[in-house]
Amino acid sequence: xxxxxxxxxxxxxxxxxxxxxxxxxxxxxxxxxxxxxxxxxxxxxxxxxxxxxxxxxxxxxxxxxxxxxxxxxxxxxxxxxxxxxxxxxxxxxxxxxxxxxxxxxxxxxxxxxxxxxxxxxxxxxxxxxxxxxxxxxxxxxxxxxxxxxxxxxxxxxxxxxxxxxxxxxxxxxxxxxxxxxxxxxxxxxxxxxxxxxxxxxxxxxxxxxxxxxxxxxxxxxxxxxxxxxxxxxxxxxxxxxxxxxxxxxxxxxxxxxxxxxxxxxxxxxxxxxxxxxxxxxxxxxxxxxxxxxxxxxxxxxxxxxxxxxxxxxxxxxxxxxxxxxxxxxxxxxxxxxxxxxxxxxxxxxxxxxxxxxxxxxxxxxxxxxxxxxxxxxxxxxxxxxxxxxxxxxxxxxxxxxxxxxxxxxxxxxxxxxxxxxxxxxxxxxxxxxxxxxxxxxxxxxxxxxxxxxxxxxxxxxxxxxxxxxxxxxxxxxxxxxxxxxxxxxxxxxxxxxxxxxxxxxxxxxxxxxxxxxxxxxxxxxxxxxxxxxxxxxxxxxxxxxxxxxxxxxxxxxxxxxxxxxxxxxxxxxxxxxxxxxxx
Amino acid sequence: xxxxxxxxxxxxxxxxxxxxxxxxxxxxxxxxxxxxxxxxxxxxxxxxxxxxxxxxxxxxxxxxxxxxxxxxxxxxxxxxxxxxxxxxxxxxxxxxxxxxxxxxxxxxxxxxxxxxxxxxxxxxxxxxxxxxxxxxxxxxxxxxxxxxxxxxxxxxxxxxxxxxxxxxxxxxxxxxxxxxxxxxxxxxxxxxxxxxxxxxxxxxxxxxxxxxxxxxxxxxxxxxxxxxxxxxxxxxxxxxxxxxxxxxxxxxxxxxxxxxxxxxxxxxxxxxxxxxxxxxxxxxxxxxxxxxxxxxxxxxxxxxxxxxxxxxxxxxxxxxxxxxxxxxxxxxxxxxxxxxxxxxxxxxxxxxxxx
Numbered sequence: 048x049x050x051x052x053x054x055x056x057x058x059x060x061x062x063x064x065x066x067x068x069x070x071x072x073x074x075x076x077x078x079x080x081x082x083x084x085x086x087x088x089x090x091x092x093x094x095x096x097x098x099x100x101x102x103x104x105x106x107x108x109x110x111x112x113x114x115x116x117x118x119x120x121x122x123x124x125x126x127x128x129x130x131x132x133x134x135x136x137x138x139x140x141x142x143x144x145x146x147x148x149x150x151x152x153x154x155x156x157x158x159x160x161x162x163x164x165x166x167x168x169x170x171x172x173x174x175x176x177x178x179x180x181x182x183x184x185x186x187x188x189x190x191x192x193x194x195x196x197x198x199x200x201x202x203x204x205x206x207x208x209x210x211x212x213x214x215x216x217x218x219x220x221x222x223x224x225x226x227x228x229x230x231x232x233x234x235x236x237x238x239x240x241x242x243x244x245x246x247x248x249x250x251x252x253x254x255x256x257x258x259x260x261x262x263x264x265x266x267x268x269x270x271x272x273x274x275x276x277x278x279x280x281x282x283x284x285x286x287x288x289x290x291x292x293x294x295x296x297x298x299x300x301x302x303x304x305x306x307x308x309x310x311x312x313x314x315x316x317x318x319x320x321x322x323x324x325x326x327x328x329x330x331x332x333x334x335x336x337x338x339x340x341x342x343x344x345x346x347x348x349x350x351x352x353x354x355x356x357x358x359x360x361x362x363x364x365x366x367x368x369x370x371x372x373x374x375x376x377x378x379x380x381x382x383x384x385x386x387x388x389x390x391x392x393x394x395x396x397x398x399x400x401x402x403x404x405x406x407x408x409x410x411x412x413x414x415x416x417x418x419x420x421x422x423x424x425x426x427x428x429x430x431x432x433x434x435x436x437x438x439x440x441x442x443x444x445x446x447x448x449x450x451x452x453x454x455x456x457x458x459x460x461x462x463x464x465x466x467x468x469x470x471x472x473x474x475x476x477x478x479x480x481x482x483x484x485x486x487x488x489x490x491x492x493x494x495x496x497x498x499x500x501x502x503x504x505x506x507x508x509x510x511x512x513x514x515x516x517x518x519x520x521x522x523x524x525x526x527x528x529x530x531x532x533x534x535x536x537x538x539x540x541x542x543x544x545x546x547x548x549x550x551x552x553x554x555x556x557x558x559x560x561x562x563x564x565x566x567x568x569x570x571x572x573x574x575x576x577x578x579x580x581x582x583x584x585x586x587x588x589x590x591x592x593x594x595x596x597x598x599x600x601x602x603x604x605x606x607x608x609x610x611x612x613x614x615x616x617x618x619x620x621x622x623x624x625x626x627x628x629x630x
Numbered sequence: 631x632x633x634x635x636x637x638x639x640x641x642x643x644x645x646x647x648x649x650x651x652x653x654x655x656x657x658x659x660x661x662x663x664x665x666x667x668x669x670x671x672x673x674x675x676x677x678x679x680x681x682x683x684x685x686x687x688x689x690x691x692x693x694x695x696x697x698x699x700x701x702x703x704x705x706x707x708x709x710x711x712x713x714x715x716x717x718x719x720x721x722x723x724x725x726x727x728x729x730x731x732x733x734x735x736x737x738x739x740x741x742x743x744x745x746x747x748x749x750x751x752x753x754x755x756x757x758x759x760x761x762x763x764x765x766x767x768x769x770x771x772x773x774x775x776x777x778x779x780x781x782x783x784x785x786x787x788x789x790x791x792x793x794x795x796x797x798x799x800x801x802x803x804x805x806x807x808x809x810x811x812x813x814x815x816x817x818x819x820x821x822x823x824x825x826x827x828x829x830x831x832x833x834x835x836x837x838x839x840x841x842x843x844x845x846x847x848x849x850x851x852x853x854x855x856x857x858x859x860x861x862x863x864x865x866x867x868x869x870x871x872x873x874x875x876x877x878x879x880x881x882x883x884x885x886x887x888x889x890x891x892x893x894x895x896x897x898x899x900x901x902x903x904x905x906x907x908x909x910x911x912x913x914x915x916x917x918x919x920x921x922x923x924x925x926x927x928x929x930x931x932x933x934x935x936x937x938x939x940x941x942x943x944x945x946x947x948x949x950x951x952x953x954x955x956x957x958x959x960x961x962x963x964x965x966x967x968x969x970x971x972x973x974x975x976x977x978x979x980x981x982x983x984x985x
Contacts, residue, residue: 104670120953121953121955121956125952125953125955167662195913195950196950200949201880202879202881202897203878203880203950203951206879206880209951209952295898296898297835297836298836298878298879298898299816299836299837299878299879299880300817300844300878300880304836304837304839309898311896311898311899312881312896313896313899341790346756347683347758347764347769348764348766349766349767350768351768351770352768352769352770353769354769355774361770370818377892377893377903378896379896379901382796385796386797387795389792389796390793393788393789393792397778399778400777400778400781404745404773404774406749407745407748407749407752409754409897410753410756411750411765411767412756412765412767413765414762414763414764415686415690415756416680416686417681417685417686417688417689417690417757417758421681422689424714425693427748428749432741432742432745432746432749433742436738436741439734439788440731440734440735440736442736443788443789443792443796445727445730446727446734446892448727448799448892449724449727449887449890449891449892451948452654452883452892452948452949466926487680488683489679490678490679490680490681491677494689498692505703506703509704510707510711512707513707513711513715514714517714518716518885518887520948522956523955524955524956525956526956528956529944529959530927530931530939530945531939531944532932533927534714534923534927538711538714568661568677568679570679574679575680605768607766612741615763630768630769
């Protein structure tokens, strides 16, 4: 293979690279930069929630004309929560997570030289990059960035008269997301095609590591649901710019009646959540896939119930496309539909429970190696359970009535998809960093990063459930307008302090990550004694991945501590012994 | 709780500084190794980048400590934050909701305590020390059958009760002689309209908004004449109320937390919700849980030198609607039916207002 290689210039190697490993690093670094922006925004609005009237020089320094004497304007508060949500969900946890690890691991774990189409892969990254740039530019628009919530429900998102952020800021948001969808689709198609067609000899679908299953199914959900977001956004652009009435009807604002007639915002909600809910699993499934791999490797045990795990991923993926209505129980849609969506929603708890129990059983009687990646994976299982269980409250339409759009919801989804997916992403970074950069990240800093983050995450999101149960609505600029909520102020201060602590802990990670790229200890070929194919490639990554022939696969990915072997792991390319049974 | 947190922060900051010191000690390592040659590594050269038995031991134990801390946090939130929770449902329909909530919470609470215990205890117990050998245990259909079946059964029961409650709340077709009230949302305040003597609301559309007719009542509709627009919501105790919601500009959500009631207000369509108030405002004020919550609030207000707060039912906006979303509210007064009607009689009908 290597004889075909052209000489790489700086531009083809680092910028317009078609090598999946370089593209994965590009996704990761872009995702980290967007993550820093997104998390920093949450620090700013948490300050406002905890100390509504207080002036902060940091707010004065960063928010320009969107603040008065260090107190942010209400419109800017809404803009910050909107962009925080958008960036974290799409740019960090979709592109940053899936983009990074699908690109890095798919060819390496299935035994392929590269993605099916390196060119499309490159396009996918550069579209993501452009969409990130447009999103960041939208922050500097005179009237402020999009501020109708990350769900951008019209009419609020359609009418600049209703909120200033719905002017140019929202236009840029929509443009950015349209480009993002294109990037995501191109990427996903590539992942699907690669997994289906480029598996090495012996890599049957039933021998795929669970990461591969997770990325494969995630890509399928993405292809099914992302186009719907694009059409929702297009129709919104039509309503905003060309005077159509898809979502708008009977509106009186700023003293005049608008011409719109016959549309319905509920249509937008349907279209948005048809992507929006599967999106939760687009974010979560890759994190769960990474966790499966990391937990099995570091428990020195096979993942428990491989088939059930694959089945659960499929069941979750299927169900995720028919539950979107649980975001709309009180939207005014027919209550009968609410019943149907309650039913399908609560069914998701079953495959989720199977996954959680299987992780726990994998730990049982293991020989747990407490690497930073392992700590984050255990943390993920914990937050996934905590956040998942409150989903049983929210998925039940009757209970949703009273907690809908309160902080209970905020706590729920941050734990189950936000924190869990971030943990999965960190686990992946700590675990595969040696494969990306040929060096190891510092273990001790990793430990500090995990423990402070774990404490801060529960410190922020666990008490948050209870202020939600006390009736506190989300997206309130200030809670001082209601004496009813005055006794929640202390809890909000505690939450903000924990949030700042958690935010600062990420600096440890950033230092560790960027220093280790240049200064980390040189990695060995298979530092975690793992069984999967990526650890058979040389430490110094090469174009085409393997210097000689691609190894063929002889067994499943989880032969850890298999009886009859000296070592506690048997790589996938080691042939079965005579009379040995494959698990 | 706050004091505890400050201590915690102090400890964390201290540890952080210590760690930063450690970072700077790497500098030495980066510059020179034992032989005085420059080395290119941030880790001390003898440090193993992969977890050692010592690491496994320490972090396994940390997971046990973390579990205990997490249990304390959960216990505190579940049992000691009760004073700030909403009092019992002030509507008859909300009772089922409260029951269902209690059942669900007990259930998920038990599962939460049990599974978190297993997770962290296993992380501690099976930490890789003393050359532990892992057990090759890849599958057990029996176990998997158990944890597929049990959640299925439990969830089926929950779904059943949930759907019963949902239908009970949402089905307004069987309510006899309900009082019909329109709740009208606009950036950033609420208005309401009573249907008057005929108990039928006249048609409404934003195109009819003119002068004092701020909610667009269609004056050509015969049912409109006796409609009564108001800015404060009064409800009679014990009578089923059917709310019709409208919005004139963007989405709003009419949230009445004490009644366990919420419905979006959607421009271009009319949405509905119904409930029967159970306690008058006066009764609610002397209700035990309310008293406890109000006392707590008033203690804080006194410390800040503010006037004491008296309990009121509220209608809040709970769907992001713009700059003053956080302050879009309307007072609700629940009173005995006689008091309600004498109040309603004092209000002017739209016909009286327009002429």
